[in-house]
Amino acid sequence: MAMYRGGMPRTKGDHEARRRDVSAAVWQVMATRGFAGLTLRSVAAELGATTGLLTHYFPTKQALVEYALDLLEQRTVSRPRRPTGEGLAALKDALLDILPLTPEATDSNRIWVSSWDTALSDPALSADYARKYAKSRDRLTERVAAAQELGELPPGNPAQIAAGAQAFILGLVVQALLDPPAFPPPRQVELLDDYLAALTAAH
């Protein structure tokens, strides 16, 4: 598309529509090329716009990266989630919600994996990521504790079990992204079921 060669948006509606298109283009570039391939030029090409127009939105490369990180965060927070069961089922749902089982979840995970490199190169961002994953572990910890109360998981430090589950699921994401034929969605689910079965049997 070459919708944007004409210049600046005329109305608020135009402006909103254009922001959505810019977001879609940034997302698409990241899903294909990662943060390493995220440049004003590649986003402009995806959008069919001039680089000049893009500098209106992103005066610097840093502004573009920050926008992309915010977009990743927003889309992750607002992604569709499974209706949540109780106890162990709720833990499984939370873990299933992370896996790349759909094209949308695959794009989003691919961008997360790319963002790790960005995060590891920047101490402030790295600290922010540490907080994000700690929060996510806290949410898993609550579900582990609930499953323990229902007697579906054996006793043991729920935070420790949650950290293990988070490690398992992140590594499964990486494996599935790097080798989709070896890790189609049914196999991912099977591996998760095996993991949860082992947790259940642990003592």
Place this chain on the structure above:
Amino acid sequence: MAMYRGGMPRTKGDHEARRRDVSAAVWQVMATRGFAGLTLRSVAAELGATTGLLTHYFPTKQALVEYALDLLEQRTVSRPRRPTGEGLAALKDALLDILPLTPEATDSNRIWVSSWDTALSDPALSADYARKYAKSRDRLTERVAAAQELGELPPGNPAQIAAGAQAFILGLVVQALLDPPAFPPPRQVELLDDYLAALTAAH
């Protein structure tokens, strides 16, 4: 250091020494900034050399990236490993050898994580990575099967158990890199022990 402003190496020994220094500089840049930060300019700065000298080694950015990927592969293959026990102990040793338990292993893992983004952006490299990780799963599968023969692990498809173990360990690497204070080496080992204990108890 500014050893390299003087021009080309005079002898074979100089040449070898210089290659080692170039490798060390490429490694250091990757450990700090990842593949996204790997440029002729950053390697030249690390080496105290001119960008011009670097183009003697790496005529293109692509050549530099390929060199860095080879270096990562070589250093991984030749890294020190634990003397291997039998059965379940051998499986544990192989998994411990992957974790970022030392500064050297942390650098190497940080570069691997960065390289995932590079691999996911390039179909040929992606296929190469899929093969690499499949081979690594094969080696784990042998150890799982040996532990099963000794009765240390319950029966079950050893390839499936190895895939689960690989997912767990890669995800633990990611967590430990992103949040070192939350995952100091003793906690990484503890989480691995919990994982193996759950496997042992599974049925």
